[in-house]
Structures are given as C-alpha cells and as structure tokens.
C-alpha cells in the first residue's frame with residue numbers, strides 16, 4: 165500500500181499540534197516596533213526573493229524586520245526553511261528538510277553583494293540529518309561571500325552541531341569574523357525550552373572556537389521572560405566568561421503562537437539595563453541588553469564597537 169502525505173496541508177509545527185494553548189500576555193508599551201513596508205524594506209524583500217533565499221527575519225517572525233530591512237540588514241537562513249529540532253520558543257518550520265541546495269552559497273554571496281552590506285549575519289536551521297550538521301555548507305557560504313564581497317565582515321550564528329565530530333573545526337577554519345552560538349536560556353529551562361540541546365555542549369562549543377582561533381570574536385545570547393531567575397542569568401554570564409565569550413546579547417522572549425512556550429514575564433527596560441551593567445562588570449567586551457535585542461539586531465554597528473573594545477583592551481594590557 166502506498167501512503168500519500170499531503171505536504172501542502174502540513175502544519176508548520178506538527179510536534180506542537182497536541183499541546184494545550186496558552187494565554188498570550190498583552191505586550192507592554194515598551195515593546196513597540198516599526199511596521200514593515202517602506203521602500204527600503206521592499207527592495208530588501210525583492211533581493212531575498214529573487215535569489216530564492218530564506219531569512220530568519222521572516223521565518224522566526226522577528227519584530228525588528230521593519231527597521232532592519234529598511235536598512236537592507238537581512239539575516240540569511242541557509243540550508244532550507246525546515247529545522248530538525250523542535251524548540252519550544254522557535255517559529256521556524258519543523259520536520260524533515262529537503263536536500264541541500266549546493267548553489268546556495270553562491271546565491272547568498274550574490275545577494276550580499278547586491279545589498280552592499282559591510283557586515284552580514286548568516287544563520288541556519290538545525291540539520292541533524294546531515295553527517296556534518298551542515299558545517300561544510302557554512303564554510304562554503306563564508307568562502308562565497310569573501311570571494312564576491314571581500315570587504316564584508318561575516319558573522320555566523322550556528323546550531324550546536326551536537327554529535328557531529330569535526331564540524332566546529334571546519335567552520336572555524338573558514339574564518340568568520342564573529343562566531344555566534346546562542347545558549348538561548350538558563351540550564352534549568354533546557355528540558356522544556358530547548359530539549360534537543362545540551363547546555364554544557366553549547367558552552368563547550370563556544371570555548372572550542374576560542375581555543376581553535378582566538379582572533380575570532382565569540383558571541384552568545386539568551387532570551388529572558390521564560391521563567392528564569394536573576395541568579396540563574398548571572399551564573400550563565402559567569403559560564404560564558406569562563407568560556408571566554410566576548411559578546412553577550414539579552415532580549416525579551418516573545419511567543420510566536422499559543423502553542424509555543426508561554427511568556428512568563430515581560431522584563432522591564434530597567435531590569436535589562438541592570439543585566440547589562442552586571443555583564444560588563446563580569447568582563448564582556450560588548451553587551452546588548454534590551455527588550456528588542458536580537459542576535460543580529462544592529463550587528464554591524466556592534467561589530468565595529470567590538471573591534472574598538474578589543475583594541476582598547478589590548479592597549480591597556
């Protein structure tokens with residue numbers, strides 16, 4: 165017997181279909197964003213679509229898309245639009261992905277050149293189905309951007325490559341300027357928020373990047389409002405510093421649908437500021453902590469500040 169699967173009607177998150185719906189908290193007045201639709205936004209959208217690419221800006225439903233795309237700041241999401249993990253916070257489609265598009269690195273390189281970006285952020289879905297987790301595809305994408313836009317600095321935001329020996333080495337050898345891997349939340353939340361990942365493994369990945377190539381900036385971020393305690397966030401900061409991470413981002417978690425993890429709390433701007441102060445005191449070169457902070461928000465400006473901060477630190481030592 166042949167079973168026909170209707171992929172057109174397939175839900176975006178099949179694993180969440182039987183989960184109970186949760187109440188959605190009303191957003192506070194400090195979460196206000198620019199609506200998409202400006203001329204710059206349309207131009208960015210045209211370049212993304214005409215190159216057949218995906219962006220995390222759209223797939224994750226990022227609130228900053230109106231502001232970022234107006235400035236042509238799009239974060240490309242490579243290796244398809246379907247993720248093999250099923251994190252409770254994420255809006256990216258889940259399921260079995262298609263085969264890799266081997267022309268994608270070239271397409272991304274061409275899109276970056278058309279957008280004229282001085283700094284680009286490349287992320288991906290999680291590809292646990294690939295033997296190297298997609299490490300080689302990341303490396304080829306970095307190489308294509310370097311070839312087509314030699315002046316562009318490159319930031320990557322990678323999955324954890326869990327159980328893929330040698331993957332991190334391949335990506336580091338491609339020499340991105342910034343290697344970002346998000347811890348996403350405090351360890352006590354992993355089983356409910358990020359069940360397919362391991363906190364220690366993610367920390368170790370960041371530490372390994374520094375061991376392999378200390379010239380690469382490392383970066384990691386978390387969402388708050390997922391039920392974490394302040395002390396847990398401070399411990400996580402210490403863990404990141406022990407792994408010699410340079411840059412930390414902290415932003416408010418926003419719930420994509422009623423089936424996703426609920427927002428336990430809207431953290432106030434003052435609390436974000438307090439986290440920023442503590443994080444700088446713990447030794448990060450750069451910290452971005454605000455309700456609308458996202459890994460790639462203002463990434464180009466922040467990269468320039470990061471470089472300046474490193475030079476100042478080296479000058480002092």
Ligand code: SF4
Nearest residue numbers: 221226229232460461
């Ligand atoms: S913050 Fe990042 S993901 Fe969000 S719209 Fe801007 S570039 Fe895209």
